[in-house]
Amino acid sequence: MKILSDIAALVTGMWITWKHIFRRPVTIQYPEEKRTPYPRYRARIVLTRDPDGGERCVACQLCSGACPVDCITMQSAEDKDGRRYAEWFRINFSRCIFCGFCAEACPTLAIQMTPDFEICKRDIMDLVYEKEDLLIDGCGKSPDYNYYRHAGIGVTQPRGSGAEEKPPVDVRGLLP
Amino acid sequence: MIYDPIDIALLLGKIALVFFVILTLAAYLVFAERKVLAWIQDRKGPNRVGPFGLLQPLADLIKLLTKEDFRPIGADKWLFYLAPAMAAIPAIMIFAIVPFGAPLTLFGHTVQLQVSDLNVGLLLFMALSSVAVYGVALGGWASNSKYALLGSIRGLAQLISYELSMGLSLVPVVMLARSFRLSDIVNAQAGCWFIVYQPLAFMIFLISIAAECKRIPFDLPEAEGELVAGFHTEYSGMRFGLFFVGEYINIIVLGGLATTFFLGGWHGPFLPPAVWFSAKVLAFAFLFIWVRGTLPRLRYDQLMHFGWKILTPLALVNILVTGWWLVLRG
Numbered sequence: 001m002k003i004l005s006d007i008a009a010l011v012t013g014m015w016i017t018w019k020h021i022f023r024r025p026v027t028i029q030y031p032e033e034k035r036t037p038y039p040r041y042r043a044r045i046v047l048t049r050d051p052d053g054g055e056r057c058v059a060c061q062l063c064s065g066a067c068p069v070d071c072i073t074m075q076s077a078e079d080k081d082g083r084r085y086a087e088w089f090r091i092n093f094s095r096c097i098f099c100g101f102c103a104e105a106c107p108t109l110a111i112q113m114t115p116d117f118e119i120c121k122r123d124i125m126d127l128v129y130e131k132e133d134l135l136i137d138g139c140g141k142s143p144d145y146n147y148y149r150h151a152g153i154g155v156t157q158p159r160g161s162g163a164e165e166k167p168p169v170d171v172r173g174l175l176p
Numbered sequence: 177m178i179y180d181p182i183d184i185a186l187l188l189g190k191i192a193l194v195f196f197v198i199l200t201l202a203a204y205l206v207f208a209e210r211k212v213l214a215w216i217q218d219r220k221g222p223n224r225v226g227p228f229g230l231l232q233p234l235a236d237l238i239k240l241l242t243k244e245d246f247r248p249i250g251a252d253k254w255l256f257y258l259a260p261a262m263a264a265i266p267a268i269m270i271f272a273i274v275p276f277g278a279p280l281t282l283f284g285h286t287v288q289l290q291v292s293d294l295n296v297g298l299l300l301f302m303a304l305s306s307v308a309v310y311g312v313a314l315g316g317w318a319s320n321s322k323y324a325l326l327g328s329i330r331g332l333a334q335l336i337s338y339e340l341s342m343g344l345s346l347v348p349v350v351m352l353a354r355s356f357r358l359s360d361i362v363n364a365q366a367g368c369w370f371i372v373y374q375p376l377a378f379m380i381f382l383i384s385i386a387a388e389c390k391r392i393p394f395d396l397p398e399a400e401g402e403l404v405a406g407f408h409t410e411y412s413g414m415r416f417g418l419f420f421v422g423e424y425i426n427i428i429v430l431g432g433l434a435t436t437f438f439l440g441g442w443h444g445p446f447l448p449p450a451v452w453f454s455a456k457v458l459a460f461a462f463l464f465i466w467v468r469g470t471l472p473r474l475r476y477d478q479l480m481h482f483g484w485k486i487l488t489p490l491a492l493v494n495i496l497v498t499g500w501w502l503v504l505r506g
Contacts, residue, residue, distance in 0.1 A: 010471070017216045017470045027220045 039141075041115035042100045045091055047131070048112055048140035054156075055135065056110030056147060059086040063102035063111050071095035072102060082155045083148070089131040094124050108147035112140040182285060190291050194271055202424040203233035209424075209465045216469035243413035248320055251410065255318035260415045263311025264422035266304040267429055273297035274432040275359050277442050277450035289442075289450065290359060297358040298350060301433060302343055305388055309335045311422065312390075312397050316407035327406025330476055331397035334387055337483030338394070342384035344491035345377040348498040349437045362441030369440040376494050378438045380487050385434060387479065389426035392468035396476055431460030 028035055037043070050056050059076030077087040102111050121127050139145070148156040149163045160167035207222065207229070214221030222229040247256055277289030294300055309331055316328020350356060352373060353364035364370075371378045387394035398406035408419045435441060435456040444452035474482070 013470045014466065017466060020218055021212065021215045023215075023218055025215070025220045026218050029220070 037115035037117065039115065040113075041117070042098045042103075042113040043117035044093070044114050044119050045096070045098075045102065045129075045134065046112055046114055046136045046140065047089065047110055047134045048136060048138060048142075050146040050148070051139055051144060052146060053137075054083075054148075055085050056108045057086050057089065058084040058108055058110070058147070059089070060084075060107065062105040062107060066101040066105035068099060068101065069095045069097055086131060089134060091129045091134060092127065093119060093129060094127040109140070109142045109145050110147075112142075114140075180285070186285065186287055187291070190287075190289075191272075194276075194291055195268070198268060198271055198425055198428060199421070201428055202421050203237070205424045205427060205461055206236070206420070207233050208461070209468070212462070212465045213469050216466070237417070240414050240417040245415065246410070246412040248410045250320040252318035252320070255314045256410075257415075259311050259315030259318060260411065260418035260422070261311070262314060263308060264418045264425065266308040266311075267422050267425040270301055270304045270429045271425075271432065273300055273358050274429065274436055275362050275441055276432065276453045277448075288359065293357060293359050296356045298346060298356045298361070302339075302346075305342075306335070306339060308388075308422075308426070311419070312407045315411065315419070316397075319407075319410035321410050323403045323405075323409045324407050327397045327399065327403045327409070330399070330403075331390075331407060333476065334390075334394060334396055334479060337480045338384045338387035338487070341380055341483055341487035341491050342388065344488060344495060345380035345384065346437060347491075347495050348374050348377045351495075351498055351502060358436055358441075362436055362443065365440040366443055369438065369443075371438040374438065374494070374498070376490065377498075378434075380491050380494070381434060381437065383487065385430040386464065386467065387483075389423060389430055389464070391427070391464050393471045393474050394479055395473055396479060399473060427461050427464055428457060431457040431464075434460055 047055070047057050057074075059074050061074065061076070064070075064072040064074060071092040072090070074089040075087040076084055078084050098113070100113050103113050106112075119127070151162070159165075210232075211221040211229075222232040225231040225235045247253065272291040273294055275288065275290040275293070280287045280289060312331035313328045316324040316326075316331065319325070349361060349370055352370055353361040355361060355364075386392075390397055396406075398408070400406070403409070408416055411419060432453070435453060439456050442449035442453040447455075
């Protein structure tokens with residue numbers, strides 16, 4: 001009997017909704033209760049420093065190139081010792097889509113995503129973050145990493161004293 | 177008939193009471209609907225305005241009153257302005273014939289707790305419920321919008337499908353009570369509610385009133401998701417509010433009528449009659465909200481098919497069986 005199975009289906013549906021009336025709501029009452037985002041949640045972008053306190057960013061433009069919405073711009077400059085840095089660095093968070101491509105592209109792990117998702121502003125121009133807004137005093141998610149210990153030959157330490165580097169070979173000593 | 181000033185004052189008092197209660201209840205029914213639907217969907221519902229969100233209807237009212245009163249280009253001005261009233265007023269008028277409590281004695285006068293005890297009350301209900309659909313039809317026609325027009329066409333098609341079975345499902349009630357007067361129908365159920373004798377007629381009436389107040393399995397004239405908002409797509413502000421509140425008044429009124437016809441009206445043990453009546457009406461309102469949270473919308477042709485090929489023949493057979501039974505019982 002099709003009609004009996006139809007009625008049974010109706011009653012089953014009504015019973016399910018009846019049970020759900022007494023179930024705890026899954027709602028999180030946002031401004032009062034907040035859920036803790038996971039550590040790898042992608043929200044506000046920061047620029048980190050290496051363990052020695054120097055800026056990690058070498059202004060290579062890779063994040064800017066990876067950005068699908070073109071919200072990152074910077075101007076590179078060079079110190080007297082040859083260490084590159086960003087003269088100014090700007091992220092327009094009103095355009096940012098928080099895809100995390102910039103953090104993936106970064107060769108020095110300078111640009112990183114944080115779980116801080118509450119960056120609403122009254123004025124849209126306040127969402128344009130300059131370098132001083134972005135730079136934090138910390139290493140972010142990679143506490144021990146210092147780019148110049150692995151590369152950047154001869155910039156912060158003499159040649160041959162990097163982490164995976166052998167001392168330079170004296171080419172003349174190799175002569176037969 | 178002698179017009180005693182106290183009688184007139186009592187009558188006006190009853191009208192004011194009915195208006196106040198119905199309109200307040202309709203506003204809070206909107207709130208209750210949002211709450212219950214939210215619970216069904218594991219949400220919390222409106223809870224920001226006032227304690228537990230209880231002032232939400234007030235906030236909604238302020239919002240509706242301060243919105244722009246918009247009329248589309250090419251709309252038929254007078255019909256466009258008339259339609260919301262046509263939807264809301266018949267709904268309130270039907271309540272005039274519903275007895276909502278046992279007769280009281282005040283100042284030496286017997287007061288029927290019913291605005292008007294017409295001897296053709298049931299027929300007046302049928303007439304007014306047909307008038308109510310004019311609001312839908314005119315609103316959709318006058319809006320000069322294709323969605324609104326489609327909604328009102330569906331409303332009319334729906335009307336001819338359910339109105340017949342609704343009328344036929346009430347015939348056994350009249351046969352049992354031997355009267356069109358609603359107070360007689362209620363008194364005939366003092367011993368045993370008609371739902372016991374007429375479960376089939378009750379089911380047909382229930383389905384028909386769900387279609388009558390355009391609730392979810394039969395909300396074809398509105399059909400948000402298909403027709404934007406159906407017949408009231410182009411309405412804004414308090415005109416939309418009138419359509420909206422009219423729909424909820426309809427729920428209360430039709431719940432009241434279903435109570436009167438099948439659930440013994442205000443009859444019930446222990447509690448005061450008015451309390452019994454409101455409890456039954458609110459149970460109907462809850463049932464409609466619950467059904468809305470459960471069932472999907474029927475298709476236009478499914479409703480017509482269901483109305484004409486199932487409900488109407490069933491109602492006719494039910495009338496015949498009731499007649500035989502009444503004759504055999506003598």
